[in-house]
Amino acid sequence: MTQTQNGKQKQERFYQILDEVKDPEIPVISIVEMGMVHQITVEERIIWIQVMPTFLGCPALEMIERSIRERMLEEPDMDEVFVEFIRDPLWSSERITPIGREKLAGFGLATPSIDRLDQVECPYCQSSGTNLVNLFGSTACRSIYYCRSCKEPFEAMKPI
Numbered sequence: 001m002t003q004t005q006n007g008k009q010k011q012e013r014f015y016q017i018l019d020e021v022k023d024p025e026i027p028v029i030s031i032v033e034m035g036m037v038h039q040i041t042v043e044e045r046i047i048w049i050q051v052m053p054t055f056l057g058c059p060a061l062e063m064i065e066r067s068i069r070e071r072m073l074e075e076p077d078m079d080e081v082f083v084e085f086i087r088d089p090l091w092s093s094e095r096i097t098p099i100g101r102e103k104l105a106g107f108g109l110a111t112p113s114i115d116r117l118d119q120v121e122c123p124y125c126q127s128s129g130t131n132l133v134n135l136f137g138s139t140a141c142r143s144i145y146y147c148r149s150c151k152e153p154f155e156a157m158k159p160i
Contacts, residue, residue, distance in 0.1 A: 008050070010042050011040050011042065014040050014042065014049075014072070015030050015037065015073065015125065016034055017071060017075065018030070018031060018040075018049070018068065018071070018072075019032040019033070020034050020065070021061070021067045021068055021071050022065070022069060022128050023036075023064070024060045024063045024064065024067070025139055026104065026107060026109065027046050028103045028104070028106065028107045029100050029103045029104060029107070030100075031051065031064060031068070032097075033093025033096065033097045033099055033100030033103065034054060034095070034096055034097075034100055035052075035091065035092075035094075035096050035097060036051050036053070036054065036064075036085060036091060036095075036099070037049065037050075037051060037052075038050040038051060038052050038089070045077055045078060045079040045080070046078075046079060046080045046081075046082070047072060047078060047080070047081050047082070048082045048084065049068060049072075049081070049082070049083050049084070050084050050085070050086050051064065051065075051068070051083060051084070051085050052085075052086055052089065052090065052091035052095075053083060053085050053091060054073065054141050054157075055140050055141040055160075056087065057140055058139075058141065059071075059117075060083055060139070065083045065085075068081065068083050069081045069083060080121065089112055090160070092160055093111055093112050093157050093158070093159055093160050096111055096157075104123070104124040104157070106123075107123075108123050108124070108154055108155070109123060109142070109154070109155050109156065109157065110122065110123045110130075110145065110154055110155070110156035111156065111157050111160035112156070112157065112158075120132075120156045121144055122145075122147035122149065122150060122152065122154060123154055124147065124150050124152050124154065125147060125149050125150040125152075127147055127148070127149035127150065129147065129148040129149050130145045130146065130147050131145060131146050131148065132144075132145055132150065133145060133146050133153065136154045137156075138155060141157060141158055141160075142155045142156065142158060143155065143156055143158055144156075150155070
């Protein structure tokens with residue numbers, strides 16, 4: 001096995017490990033499914049992980065960093081873990097994986113349409129007949145919507 005193949009296998013393994021790290025505000029989805037992990041660099045027993053916050057002012061960043069560090073240090077071949085929150089590139093709601101979108105909908109949280117960021121589908125009945133009720137939801141990265149079809153209020157990730 002070449003060094004490049006071995007490096008790719010390690011990176012894939014570390015993405016799988018990071019898939020166990022959940023978003024503390026939305027515990028049904030991992031930081032990988034949210035599309036937050038930008039880059040993983042491994043050099044011997046040291047790993048550097050670049051993470052894109054979903055919202056620059058997110059109050060959960062310390063918890064995410066601690067969860068990443070704790071989980072990675074459980075691995076027997078890891079001595080040091082460095083987590084860096086980056087601003088370039090910026091996270092976008094388009095980075096949420098299809099599985100992540102399904103999990104968010106099951107949690108009752110809508111995501112902007114990939115094709116039309118101004119259209120939000122109801123996570124309960126999948127209707128696109130929704131209205132923005134309040135730009136501010138329970139967290140800074142969510143808004144409150146109302147579905148005209150099933151008459152349910154719901155939160156949606158802000159299109160970024």
